[in-house]
Amino acid sequence: MLQQIEEACSLGAHAAVIVPPTWIIRVRRPQSSLKSSKKKKRTSFKRKSSKKGAEEARWKPFIVRPIPSQLMKPLLVFVNPKSGGNQGAKIIQSFMWYLNPRQVFDLSQGGPKEGLEMYRKVHNLRILACGGDGTVGWILSTLDQLQLNPQPAVAVLPLGTGNDLARTLNWGGVTVSKILSHVEDGNIVQLDRWNLHLEPNPEAGSEEKDEQVTDKLPLDVFNNYFSLGFDAHVTLEFHESREANPEKFNSRFRNKMFYAGTAFSDFLMGSSKDLAKHIKVVCDGADLTSKVQELKLQCLVFLNIPRYCAGTMPWGNPSEHHDFEPQRHDDGCIEVIGFTMTSLATLQVGGHGERLNQCREVTLTTYKSIPMQVDGEPCKLAPSTIHISLRNQANMVQKTKRRTSIPLLNDQQPFPERLRIRVNRISMHDYEALHYHKEKLKEQSRWGLIVVPGDSDLETCRIHIERLQEAGDESKSKMLSSQRLSPKWCFLDFTETVSTSPGMPDLTHSPVSTLPFNLASAMVVPATQESAEQSQVISFCALMDLHKQGADLCVQDSAGRTLLHHAVDVASKEIVRYVIDNAPTDILDVTEKENGETVLHKAASMCQRTICHYLVEAGASLMKTDLQGDTPKHRAEKAKDSELAAYLENRQHYQMIQREDQETAV
Template sequence: MMTCFQLHQIEEPCSLGAHAGVIVPPSWIIKVRKPQESKWRPFMLKPLPSPLMKPVLVFVNPKSGGNQGTKVLQMFMWILNPRQVFDLSQGGLREALELYRKVPNLRILACGGDGTVGWILSALDELGMTPHPPVAVLPLGTGNDLARTLNWGGGYTDEPVSKVLCQVEDGSVVQLDRWNLQVERSPAQPEEGTQKLPLNVFNNYFSLGFDAHVTLEFHESREANPEKFNSRFRNKMFYAGAAFSDFLQRSSRDLSKHVRVVCDGTDLTPKIQEQKFQCIVFLNIPRYCAGTMPWGNTGDHRDFEPQRHDDGCIEVIGFTLSSLAALQVGGHGERLHQCREVTLTTFKTIAVQVDGEPCRLAPSTLRISLRNQANMVQKSKRRTSVPLLNDPHAVPERLRLRVNRISLQDYDRLQFDRERLRDICECVSIAVGIVVVRGDCDLETCRLYIDRLQEVRTHTDECRGLPRPGSAHRLSPNWSFLDSTSADRFYRIDKAQEHLHYVTEICQEEVFILDHGGLAGGPATGMPDLVVEPNSGFFRGTSLLVRDSTGCSALHLASQHGHTEVVRFILEHGEGDTALHKAASQKHHAVCHLLMDSGASLIKTNFKGKTPVEQARNAGDQELASYLTSKQLPTTVSHEDLETAV
């Protein structure tokens, strides 16, 4: 921008570069004398409307996420007009919004945690800006649940801010429900605690009980010793320790005895007391507690509507300590209600939290009702380069990719020297293997096949009597993709955003992955197995252990559809997984006979606890069920992946 300002002074045109659509041109800014009644605004704006422009107003909270915001602030200052980038630690949020309120097509980028986003949305409400400018999120906080919901990921890694600006400009505008919290003082004798909540509006959730008590301990400790909470990792470690301490003290065990919950006129108190919930959450967005899904997946809703953040309804969920712990491994709470109004009465001082801001609330009556809807920017899934019309080679049907692992040490050393990192990759990377995927495969799907490479290699080595690969050659569980093509350097893709990126966006013939836990290694001693995406045919070297995105192997699919010859081929030429459940549920007698002759297990249960015999009975085939019962055999030997040989 400094170059543009200098060119402007000598009246030479400036294109504003690649981000001209989001930059506030210097010609819009008019310097004014400081009026005596104002101590803040030394300039004013006179925008020239253009349908091609979507100016972005950037607010950065330097204290969010372990003070990561300071570096982000400097990068935006460098790329954009400094007059459109604001440091929230210096104040001026309301003044900045007032200054830019007449700018057409304005978009806002909130760089911080979910609390920073709420702060900005509340300021927009106070100013009554019409139309309400949509707000995008660069997640710098600890939980970042709203950012995850809007596809901005669980935390900023090292993506170039130029890419972030493109995503803000191209993102789609969606609605976000916002909820009022009104507190009425209880006529009972006052106890220890406050009658005022830290926030009277929430965007994510309001909760009381165990989780709020843990958040309160974290908040009080951070206020007392802020220097100890300077990174997301340390913050999460403290949360884990506080949760364990609160679990031992059982401070929320009697929550159900001291609350009354009425949703749209329905009293939920008897059910809450019956199940002895120790935490109650009123949820507006699908994500909670750093990315978990307490309402469950869409297919699990049964008697309820799928959860949305723009439907004017709030979800009420109850948790025991065990169900709270299960959240981290894909579990969910007890779904209690979907409603538009809530009346919550507490009869003792209880820990509560509003969008992560906790307090001890004295006995009160709270009323939750819909406030309004805010415009938000949701990151979209799109290709960075649009294929040419009628060009069959623009998106290849299949991609054959060599997977290269780069250690964290090597990445930190060579991250900004893309060409050098490519040149010496043969020395600093270890080849994980080769995957063949569809041309339109996204990173989330590609991850499944890369993870499978590790399993295939380990299984193959064991079958050959070779020792298991050392830790230096195994990928750590939290590895991440590296974009090696769309910027002038390598950068990480956040795992929560992998479903938004196509493989073709980040690589060509080689895909690079960052192994966060691995050690720097030498060149690979040999190429591991080849993994081919299902439905691509049989290739020499293809493992028959490969599964599709639903977890089905070739043996599963052949058994399910009654392909007896294919089942025989797989049993003769490769190792398979349990398939008898599928064959029995589809009543394929010949396949079941073949599987039994090969030693299939009759006592192994599926994820619903059903045996193959029960599957046959459920399918209404008593003859097949009787046959399988007559073939009951002792337990078969299991492999490490918890599946039997067949």
């Protein structure tokens, strides 16, 4: 690879999250001078060693000098190697391979503080926490201590046993490359965090001394849940067994089997059956103690996120006649839920607990030592009074779910509830005469309106259009009574659902030269901004369906524009990637008739870096000029995107070297 020695690295497909090597400044270890070393001889050995230790602690091997860029989202990766049966140790090397090794940190080597301090001045910083929910809490607490402004958003690669916070934010275990893409594209949402203020309860009676009892909680803040009773007792026994024999808890399956066995034995012993007699619960001033005792609850959970106990949803979906709202992790309210042994057993099959309250403050008083857990960290707490109040809100990265009709819990709905779509009917004659004048074509072809659910696919729209025709036949409309739709009618423009009249040939049997349907019209930007995103999703799905039916992806419109030109117009990365993967490479360098620009010229003009990278990697020419004599690099320079221009220049140089090598070989 000698020809690449002088080539600047483009950082590849994950360039937006990679810390460039130019940001890393190596720092040499300070060396004392001869004069200072003589002075040190006079001091005592104890003082000398302590001073040297302080200097070693302050010294860091490198510093970070960032160059801010709006398009970059530099990522810090913190890996807990002990999470999930020591899985974390296996992925550290993978992240170091994909990223700059200086942005990957092992949490067993001093925790997250040092890395966060190094990168505290980096703009648009994001964090990936690789571990369980406890690892995420550790990083969020460190961010609180450092008071970074603005606070970086945290994404999660789940490696633990429960991973309830990761499930809430849609994260799951996939390949490292996909995780990096999801972190870059994810939405930033808020996560409520809650304080736990503890005071001893002087009213409680004396108890027999127990070595397990403590007067402090493991954590003074929680992100997921705080609970007491049966579930905390099971977690405490698991924790103690793992501390005694860590080699027996090296897999998620074994851990879950131990949980199940411990829960069953505790159920038989009835360890938490008298919980309700020894606590007092006050939520926003309302005393719930009598209700807790009446229901004979054996477990009490204060829940911040919808998920609990490895994916269950204990709050459920309250119906309209209840006084409760659906649960959210950013509303400043905490859900109070009670469980009996029966309701706990039904959690794994879709059941829920007893909804007690949604409140902003809680005062919990205990009159005996009770097992408790804070985000999975258990203890047996001496009689105390615990005040729960909102601490702050943390920025989290929520993985986006594409092409789904189910709205995310705390995200905006991806589709409107209903869509009103105007349907136009176009004959072959009208299309051939007016396809250059889209507005006139619309006026000639107006037919009616259909109303469909916001997440409808094309087949649903087809059914509604057929019904529209039937309704027209019943009313004996002049337009419809004169001519019925052909059984072979198809969609022309998916952003406006236009149908065609008889004479329209079947798409799968039409030669490209006479095909009245232009695939590129599927990507016309809709008139209203609110339907633009839905339109792109429908266009992409429709494009795949039509390609499977035999449509030619190399089709061009009258101006010589290809599918790729139209995909760049609407910035659809999915369509660009699909066409590149499924069409001949000749399509990459097709030029428009009017200005002679290729799709790479257009993408460079619009500063679409990811699409430019896709096209260059697929083999698009960087040396081709348009009618003005501009290369794609010149287009990027005119758009004042210096980084994109530098990238294209480097790749252009590489292409020239490749061409020279090929000519030499010939």
